[in-house]
Amino acid sequence: MxxxxxxxxxxxxxxxxxxxxxxxxxxxxxxxxxxxxxxxxxxxxTDLDVRPVAVPVDVAPSDGVVVGSLVDLWFVPAAERVGQGEPSAQGDAQTPHALAEGLTVAQVDRPGGALAGTGATVVHVLVPGDQLPQVLAALASDGTLDVVAVPGTGG
Incomplete structure (x- = not known):
């Protein structure tokens, strides 16, 4: 104390x-x-309706992505599928689209030291239960997820 x-x-x-x-x-x-x-x-x-989800990202997120900051999660379809998709409720299936907005960052694992060039950054975000199915489906599909910092909420 x-x-x-x-x-x-x-x-x-x-x-x-x-x-x-x-x-x-x-x-x-x-x-x-x-x-x-x-x-x-x-x-x-009973107030907790979020689950931590590990999101590996190919491009290192901005310095504003820190524990406690808010981020938006975007899905970017695989490039080779462009022109083959069907339109969805979120617009063209081949256009990047927001999966979830205003998610809290619980942990950020940035590669460091001698292995910094070989590992991907993993951002652990707290996903509300009702958005969990689409986030997990995106993680399992062709394409990538990008973590975009919400300005003014991070470091």
Whole structure:
């Protein structure tokens, strides 16, 4: 525990280190290192309707893609299929399209050291349950997924 001076901050909105947590409490959003834990970040297991999904990306994402930032997930069809697809509800099946928007980044694995040139970056995003089928289908299909940072939400 560390004592800090917060000035005019409303402390009722944050957890206190000397209060026990509710037994069924879970964190329902990313809380950064060194961040005070807001009460609004706590919920119950039934409040969690997201699943972590590992998204390997061929092109390293921007520096704004960090834990806690928001990203959009785009599907880019394989180039050799251009002209062979059927139009979909999202427009031309061969046009890149958004799969999910405003996803929270839970983890970023960037290759480093001597193996930096051989590994792909993997961005772990929290996908709402109702969007999980289309994200998993895109991961299993021909084409690539791109992780696009939402400006102002990252590092």
């Amino acid at each position: 560390v004592d800090v001076r917060l000035g005019t901050v409303d402390l009722d909105g944050y957890l206190s280190a000397d209060e026990p947590l509710p037994e069924d409490a879970v964190v329902v959003r990313v809380v950064g290192d060194g961040e005070l834990v807001p009460r609004s970040a706590l919920g119950s297991r």
